[in-house]
Amino acid sequence: MRENKFLSIYDELVNQIQSGRMKPNTKLPSENELVEQYHTSRETIRKALNLLSQNGYIQKVKGKGSFVLDVSRYDFPVSGLVSFKEIAQKMGRPWKTIVNKLEEIQPDEYLQKQLHISSKDTVWKVIRSREMEHERIILDKDFFIKKVVPNLTTEICEGSIYEYLEHEAGLKISFAKKEITVDEPTEEDYCYLDLKDYKHVVVVKNYVYLEDMSLFQYTESRHRLDKFRFVDFARRGN
Amino acid sequence: MRENKFLSIYDELVNQIQSGRMKPNTKLPSENELVEQYHTSRETIRKALNLLSQNGYIQKVKGKGSFVLDVSRYDFPVSGLVSFKEIAQKMGRPWKTIVNKLEEIQPDEYLQKQLHISSKDTVWKVIRSREMEHERIILDKDFFIKKVVPNLTTEICEGSIYEYLEHEAGLKISFAKKEITVDEPTEEDYCYLDLKDYKHVVVVKNYVYLEDMSLFQYTESRHRLDKFRFVDFARRGN
């Protein structure tokens, strides 16, 4: 009983949908019925259902009811904060992370601006290549403020830095802004990516904020354009 | 008093933030204070604040309060369902829409699959170029099921089809899935875009669903890569 009530109801319903016990295009029990089933109040049920709706599991229709959506059609991660590790695992392909660089630097002007820091702050610079099917497809450049993340090792970088930060270091990520553009390759790109003849790379810039609203990480993910794919959901209301 | 109470409170707070009356990094009145100011209940205030949080205007911190975020840094539309018209207006640049084609077609196999229809259904095919600063930068290919959208004219297509569909035709869009990739240009791209020497285009595929969960529109937006930019928010919790 540690979990919030509305969250555990949400989890149970997600489970029923993903396992196939609730089939797509069928109607869920009405909110009042769920109130009885779970011995709770209607607002709590509504909180759980709104979460399901936001995450693409159900569709609520006024006057009719809530309906199970066909989850199997949305083959890709939905939420925005997705790490490379999660993506690679969902795609079920073998992949490898190569740590090219892990060093402490003094931020140049561009970085000072991106991270909102002064030139006196030290910054971790991590450069990693992501390899799939023997091709280095993605170049990840991460910059962390050292004040916030004192320790960083090659081992951590080979896994998922996000996982380490959230679970080990106990930092709470609250939101991220993502920006996608297309640029010409830099020297670094030519060096650390198998670029073939492509004259451009897809650049995904990530600004990650902590719960106290401080920006603590700036990431640039540079993708070979033929391998790039990004999927996003947008919903209006419920 | 037509609007929902929580929506009008949301609107007023958005206004205060965007106009600069509420400055970034300052604290909002506490929820209890807002309850008194707006003569309402706390859950209603919370609904408004959650909307503000979801849309990137504020950040709520347990035990401390709600804080105004620096909205000016997020210079681009945040929500996913954004029409070209909105984007162009926010960028404050002159733009033009050219309707290249507006015709009824029988869907080929690819389209039948994308729209989940049979070969017997008629489909509107609309091809529009988007021009900014005398360059055709974006090629929009829209496909609508004619059963759902019986009437479509060149005039409508020159404006915003979304606006027409939602306000005039009364269709309720519930959610959309977006997919971004990079492809080689097609003949159509060469014909309707000022492509310069670029050997690729950024392709944004949009699947738009109605409230009854039926897919009714498939759109392909093909962008010249040097002019492409996509911004997205992702938030955990709150």
Place this chain on the structure above:
DNA sequence: AAGTGGTCTAGACCACCGT
């Protein structure tokens, strides 16, 4: 200890949908 946001309750009225 006081103030904050997060959760939860039990009840109410409304707009919408089907019959």
Place this chain on the structure above:
DNA sequence: CGGTGGTCTAGACCACTTG
């Protein structure tokens, strides 16, 4: 008409932050 989800209320308890 009865059932559905959408909104709103007034009150309660909790976990967290700050003085």
